Amino acid sequence: MPRYLLITLFTLFSISLQAQEPEMADTMRSEGKIYVVVAILLLILAGLIGYLIMIDRKVTRLEDKLKDKN
Amino acid sequence: MIKNWWKIASVILLLYTVIAGFLFSVPRLVIVNETIRALYFHVPMWFGMVIMFLVSTVYAIRYLRNSTPVNDVVSVEFANAGLVFGLLGIFTGMIWANYTWGSPWHGDPKQNGAAIALLVYLAYFVLRGSLSNEEQRARLGAVYNIFAFAAMIPLIFIIPRMTSSMHPGSGGNPGFNMYDLDSKMRMVFYPAVAGWILLGVWIASLRIRTRRLEEHILELEDHA
Numbered sequence: 001m002p003r004y005l006l007i008t009l010f011t012l013f014s015i016s017l018q019a020q021e022p023e024m025a026d027t028m029r030s031e032g033k034i035y036v037v038v039a040i041l042l043l044i045l046a047g048l049i050g051y052l053i054m055i056d057r058k059v060t061r062l063e064d065k066l067k068d069k070n
Numbered sequence: 071m072i073k074n075w076w077k078i079a080s081v082i083l084l085l086y087t088v089i090a091g092f093l094f095s096v097p098r099l100v101i102v103n104e105t106i107r108a109l110y111f112h113v114p115m116w117f118g119m120v121i122m123f124l125v126s127t128v129y130a131i132r133y134l135r136n137s138t139p140v141n142d143v144v145s146v147e148f149a150n151a152g153l154v155f156g157l158l159g160i161f162t163g164m165i166w167a168n169y170t171w172g173s174p175w176h177g178d179p180k181q182n183g184a185a186i187a188l189l190v191y192l193a194y195f196v197l198r199g200s201l202s203n204e205e206q207r208a209r210l211g212a213v214y215n216i217f218a219f220a221a222m223i224p225l226i227f228i229i230p231r232m233t234s235s236m237h238p239g240s241g242g243n244p245g246f247n248m249y250d251l252d253s254k255m256r257m258v259f260y261p262a263v264a265g266w267i268l269l270g271v272w273i274a275s276l277r278i279r280t281r282r283l284e285e286h287i288l289e290l291e292d293h294a
Contacts, residue, residue, distance in 0.1 A: 021098055022098045022099055022100045022101075022103055023103055024098055024103055024104050025104045034092055034093065037092060038088060038089060038092050038093065041088045041092075042085060042088055042089070045084060045085065045088055046085070049081050049084070052272065052273070052276075053077075055276060056077075056272075056276060059276055059279045059280060059283070062283055063279065063283065066283060066286050066287070066290075069290065
């Protein structure tokens with residue numbers, strides 16, 4: 001009965017494959033290094049948005065200036 | 071300050087996206103592994119692009135019904151913002167594809183469709199740049215803009231679903247439902263989409279305001 005043996009083996013093999021979890025960055029997370037990445041990205045985002053706010057204010061100032069002229 | 075509530079909302083949503091996008095749990099899947107988080111940043115670029123182009127087309131139609139320079143300026147600047155989102159979408163997609171599909175350009179129908187859609191929109195700027203008469207430029211631009219939007223919809227949303235595409239949500243590939251894209255991912259993804267769209271509107275509005283200032287100054291110079 002080699003056929004049944006093969007089917008059993010394949011079934012066991014596929015079960016063991018399913019049980020194996022895909023690799024994720026668990027070590028990096030447990031070491032807390034993910035917070036370094038988040039902190040850097042937050043700083044860049046905050047810096048760019050801060051710059052955008054400054055441009056917005058400058059445009060508003062220019063609009064007010066032109067309004068006074070009329 | 072209340073007038074600018076949506077700008078504050080944009081900032082809060084984007085900061086939340088970065089924090090939650092990297093720290094909240096995601097489904098553990100083979101091949102994509104941790105890169106599944108790119109979904110929080112790559113896909114909102116496309117949502118942003120479609121919304122920017124939609125606004126651009128609405129103002130193109132408005133221009134054809136009521137030919138004021140304001141309608142034209144709004145239409146152009148939203149097309150500009152949409153193009154920026156689209157280029158970011160295509161380049162982030164290439165980086166992601168390189169690591170999950172094996173090469174940056176895979177000839178995936180959605181990838182090709184997005185590239186063609188961007189070329190169609192690039193032709194919009196070429197067309198405008200080639201006309202020196204302002205009224206002609208605005209009118210032809212508005213007509214072409216409507217065509218470009220009508221061409222983009224099937225290229226991005228319909229054709230990839232009819233053939234086989236490796237993008238989730240196309241050609242028999244399940245979208246979110248594959249990972250029962252659990253409510254966990256939706257809780258980061260939808261705020262990210264909203265945040266990026268609001269940022270796009272913000273940048274477009276700044277460009278519209280500077281263009282209006284320019285026109286205003288030119289008017290003053292004419293009177294002087």
